[in-house]
Amino acid sequence: MSIPKPDLIGGEEYIYESLLGNGSFGKVYKCKNKKGQLLAIKRIKDQQATWEAKIMSSLSGPEYNEYFAQFYKLFKSYDGSTCIVMEYCELGSLEDVDLR
Numbered sequence: 461m462s463i464p465k466p467d468l469i470g471g472e473e474y475i476y477e478s479l480l481g482n483g484s485f486g487k488v489y490k491c492k493n494k495k496g497q498l499l500a501i502k503r504i505k506d507q508q509a510t511w512e513a514k515i516m517s518s519l520s521g522p523e524y525n526e527y528f529a530q531f532y533k534l535f536k537s538y539d540g541s542t543c544i545v546m547e548y549c550e551l552g553s554l555e556d557v558d559l560r
Contacts (some may be wrong), residue, residue, distance in 0.1 A: 474501060474545075486541070490548060498548040500529065505541045513544050 477490040477498070486504035493499060504512070516531035530547035537543050 474499070499532070500546050500548045502544045502546065503537060503541045504544070505539075510542060513542070516544065516546065 474491040474493055477492060480488040480490050480500060482488070485506065485508050486502060488500055488502045491499050491501050502512075513531070513534045516528070517534075519528050520531045529549055531544070532547070533545040535543050535545070
């Protein structure tokens with residue numbers, strides 16, 4: 461199923477799986493692209509997103525893959541939110557891993 465409004469992400473490009481979490485800066489969704497690849501999409505409504513996306517894109521590459529989720533794409537949602545498409549990590553967030 462596609463994410464229903466108001467949580468539509470990327471039109472029909474991404475298929476909603478579940479809400480992974482939400483906080484003061486926005487929400488993170490588990491989604492699939494049209495090829496069936498699992499992704500995490502972080503939807504943020506403020507300037508924090510631009511800063512975070514720049515940092516993530518600078519840390520993308522094979523030398524960082526072991527330590528960081530891979531950054532794939534940045535786009536604007538229908539409501540003006542910034543969306544960051546990144547690798548989905550099976551183990552969860554850094555906080556989840558730290559708590560284990």
